Amino acid sequence: MVVVGKIIKILDEYRVVIDKGYTDGVEKDTIFIIYSEGEIVEDPETKENLGRIEHVKSKIKPLHIQENFTIMETAEKEASTNLTGIMHYLSTSQVFYRKKPLKISADIKKSEQPDDTIKVGDLVRQDLS
Numbered sequence: 001m002v003v004v005g006k007i008i009k010i011l012d013e014y015r016v017v018i019d020k021g022y023t024d025g026v027e028k029d030t031i032f033i034i035y036s037e038g039e040i041v042e043d044p045e046t047k048e049n050l051g052r053i054e055h056v057k058s059k060i061k062p063l064h065i066q067e068n069f070t071i072m073e074t075a076e077k078e079a080s081t082n083l084t085g086i087m088h089y090l091s092t093s094q095v096f097y098r099k100k101p102l103k104i105s106a107d108i109k110k111s112e113q114p115d116d117t118i119k120v121g122d123l124v125r126q127d128l129s
Contacts, residue, residue, distance in 0.1 A: 001025055004125040007034065007118065014074050016060065018124050021068045028065065031075050031127040034058045034118055055114040059127060072124075 005020035016034075020026050038053035060072040 002126050002128065003030070003032075004123070006124060007120055007122045008069065010118065010120060011071065015063065016072050016118065018070050018072055019068070020124075021066045021070050023067055026062055026065050026070045028062055030062065032060050032062075032072065032124050033127045034060060034122050034124050036114055036122060038114055057116050057118055057122065060124070 003020050003025050005018045005024070007016050008019045009017040011017065018026075018032070033054075034057045035054045036057065038055050040052055041050045042048065043050055059075040061075040062070050063073040064071040
């Protein structure tokens with residue numbers, strides 16, 4: 001069973017409260033995504049509605065699980081601007097890559113970038129990736 005809920009309170013820039021708790025199946029080591037729903041995706045041949053694009057805003061994990069709600073904290077880390085860390089990376093033989101863009105047809109309309117701001121009411125669900 002995939003746990004699906006929403007944000008009901010924002011505590012600070014690292015923690016939020018969701019409307020699901022241990023009675024809903026929230027477990028300690030489960031990663032969740034905060035997302036918004038975008039445009040509808042249709043099969044181009046059958047025109048069947050396949051669902052909506054999910055725009056992932058962030059990943060969170062349980063900090064404190066209660067019966068009917070859970071305090072979640074960010075599960076993401078930022079790169080450090082610590083000079084010692086940068087010097088370590090520069091002194092190793094690691095190669096850093098970036099994603100190569102897809103070659104798409106010029107007549108394809110690009111989707112607009114959705115808002116990444118996390119708000120009360122945003123959807124959350126277990127991360128299945």
